[in-house]
Amino acid sequence: MKVWSDTLWIFVRSIRLYVRTPFIVLMTVIQPILWMFLFGEVFSSMADIPSFGGDSYIEFLGPGIVMMSTMMAGAYAGLGIISDYREGVLDRLLISPIHRSAIVLGGLLQESVTMVIQALLMIGAAFLLGTSFSGGIVGVIQLIIIAVLLGLAMGVLSTSLALLVLKEESLTAAVSFITMPLLFLSGMFVPLDLVPPWIEKFAAFNPLNWAVEAGREVITAQPDWDIVIRYSSYLLLMFSIACVFVLLAFRKYQKTL
């Protein structure tokens, strides 16, 4: 199918661009390990709170940091399409017989590869810092799949937004505005039992929280599959809706031309 071969060629181009930017490669490796270490240290005394309900904070934080990392990577994915717009590459692609989905999917496939590498590095760091991953390899794979799903959903939304604003500064500002509340109004840093009720209510609609809750379950020896399936389905639904948005955003972009 042409859409898949087109996706492959866009993926090859995106990977090439990625490896030719050594600073980004370096950041991809350093950043997740640094986040895991810093957040683990800063919030380590959290485990001493009587109602915390766990033995180690890093055990609690580990899956959350993995999710945060892929969410942030996805949230900035739209910068690539803005760069293509500025260079005229986007218009060249839209004039060509390439399927529009391939333009987005090829870029996201490259983001997925980056996200998997980052997740693996963070899981390794978390393991070294004391996270047990009692769900074994299967649990780790499931954790990565959920993390990538969150990253892809955010990536497609970011691309949609990028096609509407067409400016790096605007996208960066919007991403900061959106992701900060998502990070802190979730159960990523603190168990939801310890936060005010309104935050718990917000968290029920927060995709980062869905991924964190599902991620925490899959790495345990006996996951609560109800939680995993429910929150993974929400993420899948969000990804599907985001795909419709991005096609509409392409149409809207072309209407402005």
Place this chain on the structure above:
Amino acid sequence: MQNAIEMKHVKKTYGKNVIALNDLSLMIKEGITLSLLGPNGSGKTTIIRILTSLAYPDDGEIRIFGSGKLDKKIIGCVSQSSGVDPMGTGKENLMLQGRIYGLKGDVLKKRVDELLTAFQLQKDANRLSKQYSGGMKRKLDLAMGIIHRPKLLFLDEPTTGLDPEARKDLWAAIKQLQRKEGMTVVLTTHYMEEADELSDSIAFINDGKIVVEGTAEELKSKVGKDTVSITCDNQEQAYTILQETYETRREKEQLEMMVEQGDQELSKISGILTKHSINVTSISVSKPDLGDVYLLYTGKKLREEENE
């Protein structure tokens, strides 16, 4: 000969007030090179965007080779804003473009080599295109636009921003293309010389409408008259005197007169001024050019910087 392009009553508006195309109709015969000539903002790029399906018209009918549905594989486009991936080498850019158009294996490799050679990019093929000069980038753009041998090629201001030498170089490449590939070419430009040099036919566009169309010679013959240019002492007095006999206008430091037979009028004009003791510093005659045609049909001059 079949029409490659038929546009009938096409309208396009940006926002509520900016009319880009105003009930525009245009027919382009297969196999010719047509230049759309007009100043910035006249609607040239909008036409290209609509014909390549990048933008949508508000109204009107468009047919490409008789079909209302565009087959993207038969068109090629070199946009004003380039389209070269700066982080890819010249060769990688061409390979990707070829693959998107369905070329594979040896056929693709051969075509890429052929284009790199034709556009003298062979020795820089493996350099990142962000290191290319403006002229080289434009050549690569052109090569990417024709990699799949389109039947219809759009060139949107292909030489804008290039120095005169690079521009002439690219003209040669376009001419060679026309000879070898035999495709229909639609070229937008605001350089009169470029339109004159490359086109079989020229369409002048102003405020989103085609105002006149024809070969360069046909268009120039519509002006009919030659232009005599004079610089002299006491220009105001000379203007008043010459106006009694000739259609005269002030143009910067000189006076210009539209006359039927310029060569024959030179001595006559010079004689009139000498009789009134006005010293003529220089006098020359020029045949009508495309700028005169534009002036005739729109009452406007193509801007100076666009004529350079």
